[in-house]
């Protein structure tokens with residue numbers, strides 16, 4: 127990614143109404159603003175020749191001033207572009223113009239599990255099984271490719287029109303060589319595992335920890351270590367200080383306890399989670415109606 131002239135802080139990016147991908151001779155019409163995250167603003171982009179609508183992440187080059195920022199972005203794209211799985215957001219293209227870097231991605235029209243959580247709080251156990259099982263299928267695919275996502279959270283679990291879950295945002299992802307333990311993590315994961323806090327080296331188990339937090343929130347309506355301050359939350363994580371509500375079913379409680387084990391090597395692998403009795407211990411829908419985004423479903 128080539129350098130751009132420095133610019134004043136925090137101004138929204140100048141995004142042209144027509145965005146051209148010169149290499150592929152494709153022109154996109156900028157649509158509505160979808161949201162922002164990190165350095166990126168996201169818009170609906172309409173491919174002028176095919177009419178296809180995609181999610182376009184726009185990062186002003188003026189925000190990528192340091193080489194390590196450009197390298198991080200390049201690594202995010204290099205990892206993400208190789209992936210192809212029904213529970214992983216598809217990355218289509220990556221291109222730039224003098225002002226911005228653009229990444230075109232699979233549009234997930236029903237936003238993410240974060241918005242569903244804010245609207246519904248705790249969901250039913252069949253819904254929690256349905257969503258978590260798809261997240262685990264995506265994590266299994268990544269771990270088989272020796273990729274750790276490292277920032278699994280509700281806001282990165284996107285939903286398409288069929289409420290299929292798609293893991294997105296590979297901004298903190300990395301690849302593991304052999305049995306190495308990663309020593310550094312540039313960024314702050316939302317559901318951060320104790321071994322990352324204690325800087326003891328970390329690996330695939332951090333994603334299992336995050337899936338444990340996600341299942342906990344879906345079933346009980348709030349994060350396991352939620353506190354008033356970040357320091358308090360980190361202290362609770364370090365002390366593994368959380369409780370499972372008494373109304374939890376035994377298979378759910380047992381699986382969450384194993385995924386939130388403070389000792390990473392005692393946590394189940396993605397394969398073991400995928401086969402866990404929790405997913406067989408009750409009804410798991412094969413699809414969900416979009417009404418689930420706003421109200422408790424009545425299963426037949």
Ligand SMILES: COc1cc(C(=O)NC2CCN(C)CC2)ccc1Nc1cc2c(cn1)c(C)nn2-c1cc(Cl)cc(CCC(N)=O)c1
Pocket residue numbers: 159160161162163164166167168181183215231232233234235236237238240281282284294295
């Ligand atoms: C139609 O599809 C979407 C709609 C909306 C939406 O309705 N956002 C509204 C826009 C108006 N404001 C006032 C409220 C949020 C939000 C996201 C959509 N889809 C959508 C958004 C997507 C993706 C796929 N699909 C991917 C991949 N990355 N991003 C992405 C990227 C960034 Cl930088 C920021 C955000 C916003 C945070 C979030 N988790 O929603 C999302």
